[in-house]
Amino acid sequence: MQLTSFDRFVWAASFAGNLLLLLVLWRRGRAQSFPVFTAFIASSLARTIIIFWVLRDLPRDYRFIFWSLSALDEALQLLVVYELAVHVFRPTGVWARDVRRTFAGVAWGGILLAAALACLDVPATTDPVQAYFLRGNFFSAALMSELFVGMVALSVTAGLPWKTHVARIAQGLGVYSIFCVARDSASSALGLEHAPHTFIVLSHLRILVYLACEGYWIAMLWQEAPAPRELPESVLTQVYALQRQVEYDLTRLRSWRRP
């Protein structure tokens, strides 16, 4: 496979971007808070190296290795969504009671809707294996987009705030997923055979959007989140006493009935 100068630029930029982001995650101590996201970036870095090596030395195995790594990438992205959901919907270490069922409903509804759309999709290729993976890519991008939008809607409705870095990671991945849905839909509708140039432009755009997201993550995760305002020790003790009282009141109220 012949690499264009744009391909070489993209490869170098992805490698440098992933490496820099990994350094930021490690240097600023974000890796402890976001282990799955860190693993996702580390795997992206490994992927750029493996793909380069396979292209040069094992060109016949390229397709198999490329799709295998893509499947791993998609799986890790879904785990990142779960990691972000844990940060937002488990503020005290347990799932918020009022969002647990709705979040599960959003996830299952998202899976069904994404599966239905993926079944309707007509990937622009005659190769059945490639068609299978293209459908899989579309399913994954549609599901990711639904989950991100669903999480934002649910957290706003329930009044659960997003911590700064959680929100920045979600924004980047959300924008990238929505763009992937748009790109996959456009390439299916246009047809790979009928408009190969448009397909290549869309693929390049997808990579550029991902690089932009990476740049955004590097800048945002390097910065510290706004410092919280500390409460005095005496007030803190009262806050905990108050919490016990509220919990006790609520338990009694739930069993209360008018005669």
Added chain:
Amino acid sequence: MREYYFAGLAVIFLATLIGVAIYYSLRARRSAEASWDDLLKRLVWIDRDKITAIAMDAVEESGAPRSDDEAFALDSLTIWTMLGGMEGLDALEQNCGILVELAAYLQRWHPEALVVAEQLRLNAREIEWHVGRLRGAAQTGNLQSSFGDYAQRAVVTYYLMTRHVLELCDRASFPGFADLQRAL
């Protein structure tokens, strides 16, 4: 032909996703940028004396359910009138929404108060749920049978919760405590 159906569905799907994402992101941004004072300004005035009277009909000052003969003396119609009907419940619901945002503000800026803020948020959501049930009953014409139970439970929860919020804000010397006390 199938390509066109798919393209049409994909456009609708994307437009919906982007629309919902923009709407809720703007709401989230507004909420995150709101100061304590901004939130207090959005509270609707509710007659605290009437809320106390409805709550005290069902529970004691400590919050324990009343078991004496004079408990639950208020009938549905009296509670409805004292609350100001559906408009009164709307005000209660609106204040609960703002209390949810106040809890989010506490969670965001005072992580030490995370547990109590989460409990208050759950309380406010529970009242919203009771008001939602009442709204549903009003739409299906079953308000009379549902009102006493749901409305009084909502008011009792609101009364106890706001009392806790006021205590917390008073002890923590949060700014705007007097405004909060007036509104709640």
